[in-house]
Amino acid sequence: MALLRVEDVQTGYGEMQVLRGVSLTVAQDEIVSIVGPNGAGKSTVMKLVFGLLKPWEGRVTFDGRDISGMAPEKLVRLGLSYVPQVDNVFPTLTVEENLEMGGFTRTGSLQEHKERVYELFPRLAERRRQRAGKMSGGERQMVAMGRALMLDPKLLMLDEPSAGLAPLLVDMIFEKVVDINKAGVAVLMVEQNAKKSLQLADRGYVLATGQNQVDGKGSELLSDPEVARLYLGG
Amino acid sequence: MRLRPGERFQRVIGSPIAMYVVLGLVLVALVIAAQVKGLSGNLLFSLFVRGVLLGGTLALGAVGVTLVFAVLKMANFAHGDLMTLGAYLGLIVVALLPKGAPLAPFSFGYEFLVAFLLVVPLVGLVAFGLDRVAFRPLRARRAQPIMFAMAALGLAFGIRSLVYIFWGADFTFYYSGRARPAVELFAGVRVRPDQLFILGLAVVLIVGVYLLLERTKIGKAMRATADNPDLARVSGIDTGRVILWTWLIGGGLAAAGGMLYGLDVQLRPEMGWWLLLPLFASVILGTIGNAYGAMAGAFVIGIVWQMSSAFINPAYGHGIAFLVMVLVLLVRPEGLFGKRR
Numbered sequence: 001m002a003l004l005r006v007e008d009v010q011t012g013y014g015e016m017q018v019l020r021g022v023s024l025t026v027a028q029d030e031i032v033s034i035v036g037p038n039g040a041g042k043s044t045v046m047k048l049v050f051g052l053l054k055p056w057e058g059r060v061t062f063d064g065r066d067i068s069g070m071a072p073e074k075l076v077r078l079g080l081s082y083v084p085q086v087d088n089v090f091p092t093l094t095v096e097e098n099l100e101m102g103g104f105t106r107t108g109s110l111q112e113h114k115e116r117v118y119e120l121f122p123r124l125a126e127r128r129r130q131r132a133g134k135m136s137g138g139e140r141q142m143v144a145m146g147r148a149l150m151l152d153p154k155l156l157m158l159d160e161p162s163a164g165l166a167p168l169l170v171d172m173i174f175e176k177v178v179d180i181n182k183a184g185v186a187v188l189m190v191e192q193n194a195k196k197s198l199q200l201a202d203r204g205y206v207l208a209t210g211q212n213q214v215d216g217k218g219s220e221l222l223s224d225p226e227v228a229r230l231y232l233g234g
Numbered sequence: 235m236r237l238r239p240g241e242r243f244q245r246v247i248g249s250p251i252a253m254y255v256v257l258g259l260v261l262v263a264l265v266i267a268a269q270v271k272g273l274s275g276n277l278l279f280s281l282f283v284r285g286v287l288l289g290g291t292l293a294l295g296a297v298g299v300t301l302v303f304a305v306l307k308m309a310n311f312a313h314g315d316l317m318t319l320g321a322y323l324g325l326i327v328v329a330l331l332p333k334g335a336p337l338a339p340f341s342f343g344y345e346f347l348v349a350f351l352l353v354v355p356l357v358g359l360v361a362f363g364l365d366r367v368a369f370r371p372l373r374a375r376r377a378q379p380i381m382f383a384m385a386a387l388g389l390a391f392g393i394r395s396l397v398y399i400f401w402g403a404d405f406t407f408y409y410s411g412r413a414r415p416a417v418e419l420f421a422g423v424r425v426r427p428d429q430l431f432i433l434g435l436a437v438v439l440i441v442g443v444y445l446l447l448e449r450t451k452i453g454k455a456m457r458a459t460a461d462n463p464d465l466a467r468v469s470g471i472d473t474g475r476v477i478l479w480t481w482l483i484g485g486g487l488a489a490a491g492g493m494l495y496g497l498d499v500q501l502r503p504e505m506g507w508w509l510l511l512p513l514f515a516s517v518i519l520g521t522i523g524n525a526y527g528a529m530a531g532a533f534v535i536g537i538v539w540q541m542s543s544a545f546i547n548p549a550y551g552h553g554i555a556f557l558v559m560v561l562v563l564l565v566r567p568e569g570l571f572g573k574r575r
Contacts, residue, residue: 050468076470084468090461093454100451101458105470147469 001064003028003186004049004155009058011048018044020210021058026155031177031187033201033218035194036231041210042190043085046159049188050082051075063154077105081153085160085190088144091133095124098132098143102150110150117146120176138169145176149185156180158189162196174200194231198222206231254570257534264541273544276422281540283419287429289536290436291498294491295509296516296528297443298484304460304523305480308369308382312389313488314506314513319393320357320489321496321505322401324349328408339427341414342497350493354486361485362478364389390507397503405502432494439490440529443483447525452479460523511552512539515559521569530570534558 002025012018018041026032034042047053049060054069061067062078072082090098099117103110118125121142127135132143141161148156161177162170170193178200181187191197198204201218206227214227221227268278295317302310327349334343368385416424447453452475459466459476467473492506499505516535520527535555542554562569 052464052468072467073470073472076468082468084465087462087465090458090465092461093458097454097458100454101466101469101471104451104455104472151470 001028002026003063004188005061006045006049007058007060009048009055009060011044011053011055011057013053017056018210019048022207022210022212023058024205024212024215026186026188028154028186029181029184030202031181031189031200033194033197033204034188034190034207035192035197035204035221036207036213038192040207042207043159044210045207046082046084046157046188046190050080050157073105076151076153079152079154080157081148081151081155082157083144083148083159083161085163089132089135089140089147092131094129094131095135095143095146096128098147099150102147106151113150113152117149120149120179121146138165138172141165141169141173142176145173145180149180153185155186155188158187160190160192162191162193170196195222260538261541264544268544271545278541278544279421280423280425281544282537283423283425284429285537285540286533287425287433287498287536288540289533290433290440291491291495292509292512292516292536293440293529293532294436294487294494295506295513296520296532297440297525298488299513300517300520300523300525300528301456301460301480302484303517304525305456305463305476306369306373308379309386309514310484311383311386311510312364312393313484314508314510315390315393316357316361316485316488316506317492317495317509318397318503318506319360319492320353321492321501322397323353323356323489324493324496325401325406325408325501327352336409336412339417340431341409341412341426341428343409346408346493346497350490353493354489355482357489358482358484358486361488362481365477365481390510394503394507401501401503403503405500407500408497428497432498435490436494439487443487443525446483452476456480508552511559512536512555515555515562518559518567519562519569521572524569524571527569527571 004026006022006024008021008023010017010019010021022041022045024032024034024045034045036042044053048055051067051070051072059066059068062080065078067075067078090101093101096114099114100110103113106113118128123139124142124146127139132140135143145158145161158177161173165173174196177187177189189197198218198221204215204218204221205212206214206221208231213231214221214224265278268275295313298316299310299313302308302313324346328345331345331348334345336343368389369382372381372385414426414428416426419425447457455466455471455476456479458469458471459473463473466476495505495509512535516531517528518531519534520529520531535558538558539551539554543551566572
C-alpha cells in the first residue's frame with residue numbers, strides 16, 4: 001500500500017497555476033525522485049504535500065488519511081518530515097540546538113535520537129557546539145537532514161539536497177539518503193541532478209509544465225532515450 | 235576584491251571593531267572635555283555609575299522590544315507604555331497593602347517587593363492579551379507593517395490615557411515624602427542604596443533571560459522562530475506558544491523596568507513614552523532582534539546619556555540617545571552584532 005498518495009492535484013500561487021494535474025505515490029520502503037526542468041513545479045509538489053500550499057483540485061493522503069492542506073505542525077506529528085531547499089537550518093543556533101528543534105514535539109529525552117543522527121553524520125558530532133550559520137554548505141545540509149530525522153519520520157521529503165554542493169559532497173549526501181532509506185524511512189526527493197538521483201531511486205517521475213510526463217523505475221527512465229533527450233539534457 | 239577608496243572607507247568605519255573604537259573614543263573625549271572644563275573626575279565617574287544604573291533599567295525594556303521584533307517582525311511602540319502600566323499597577327498594590335517599615339538601608343518596604351512579584355507576570359499576561367486583540371488579527375490578515383505600527387501607537391496612547399484618568403498628569407512616588415539619602419560607595423561616588431538594588435535586580439533578570447534563551451526548550455524555540463519562522467513551523471514548533479512566551483517575557487520585563495525606573499526616579503504618565511526613544515536606540519545599536527545586543531546597547535545609551543549631562547543640559551538626554559541612533563543607522567545600520575550583507 002502506498003504511504004503517500006498525491007491524486008491529480010492542481011494548485012499554484014495566487015492567480016498563477018503551477019501544477020496542472022500531478023499524481024504520484026510513495027510506498028513504505030521506497031526512494032522516489034521527482035526530476036524535470038526548471039519551473040516544472042518540482043518544489044511546488046513538495047510545498048503542496050507539506051501543507052504550505054492548499055490544493056485547488058485533487059487530494060493528498062498519507063497512511064490512508066486525507067492531509068490536503070493540513071498545517072505543517074500537524075503533519076510532523078503524523079510522521080512527515082521536510083527539508084526545504086534553502087534556509088533549511090537555524091543559523092544562530094548550534095548544531096545540537098538545531099537537532100533539538102527538530103524534535104520539538106517530542107516530550108521525552110532526545111539523547112538517543114541525537115546520537116543516531118551523529119552516528120549517521122559523524123561530522124556533526126565533532127561540531128555539535130558550532131553555530132549552523134557558520135558551517136559550509138555540505139555541513140548545513142547534514143544539519144538540515146539531521147533535524148528532519150529527529151522525529152523518526154515515516155517519510156522524509158528532500159528538496160534539492162545536492163543543490164550548490166561540490167561533486168564529492170553530492171555523492172556523500174546521496175549515500176546518506178540510501179542509508180536513511182535502509183533504516184526504514186521512505187524518501188521523496190526533488191532533484192536537479194537527475195542522473196544521480198534516478199540511479200539511486202527506486203522509481204522516478206518526470207515533471208514538466210506542471211504535469212506528470214513519464215514515470216517508471218529509476219533505471220528505466222535513465223535508459224529511455226526520449227526522456228533523456230527531452231528532460232534530462234541529453 | 236578591489237574596492238574604491240570610498241567603499242574601503244565605508245567598510246572600515248562600518249566594521250564592528252570600528253564601532254567599539256568610536257565608543258571608546260567618545261568616552262575618552264568626554265573625560266578630556268571634563269578636564270578642560272575643570273570638572274572633577276569624581277563627578278564624571280559618578281555619572282558613569284549612574285549611566286550603568288540607567289542602562290540596567292533600559293535593558294529590561296529593550297530586551298522586550300527586540301524579542302517581539304525578532305519573533306513577530308513588528309516594532310512595538312507600545313512597549314514604553316507597558317513600562318508605565320507596570321509602574322502604576324505596582325503603585326496600586328503598594329497603596330493597598332498595609333504599610334511596613336522600610337527595609338533598611340533601602341527606602342522601600344516589603345510592599346514594593348510583593349507588588350513587583352505580582353505585577354511582572356500580570357503585565358506579561360496583559361501584553362499577551364493586547365496581542366490577541368490588536369496584533370493577532372493583523373497577522374491573520376497579513377497586514378502591512380504600517381498597520382502594526384499604527385495599532386501599537388494606538389495602544390500606547392490608550393494605556394497612557396488610562397493612567398491620566400486614574401492618576402492624573404502629576405508625577406508621584408511609591409513612597410511620597412520618604413527620605414532617600416545617598417551613601418558614599420567609594421572614592422566620592424555617591425549612590426542611593428535603592429539604586430544598587432535596582433541594578434542588582436536588573437542584572438539578575440538579565441541573567442534569567444540569558445538562561446531562558448540558552449537553556450530551556452521554549453527559549454531555544456524562540457530563537458529558532460526568530461531565525462527562521464518558516465522552518466520553525468516545518469519543524470513542528472508550536473508558534474502559538476512561542477508568541478505567548480515572547481509577550482510574557484517582554485511584557486514582564488517591561489513592567490519590571492517601569493517599576494524600577496519609578497523607584498529610582500519618579501512615576502509619571504509619560505515615563506514610558508519618553509523611554510521609548512532610548513529603548514529603540516539601544517535595540518538598533520545592539521542589532522535589531524538580538525537580545526544580548528539590546529542589553530549591551532542599553533548600557534551604552536545609559537552611560538552616554540548620563541555622562542553627556544556633565545556638559546549639556548540634562549534635558550537634552552533624549553537628543554543624545556537620538557544622535558547615537560542616527561549615527562548607528564548612518565554608519566552601521568545592522569548594529570554592533572549584525573552581519574554585513
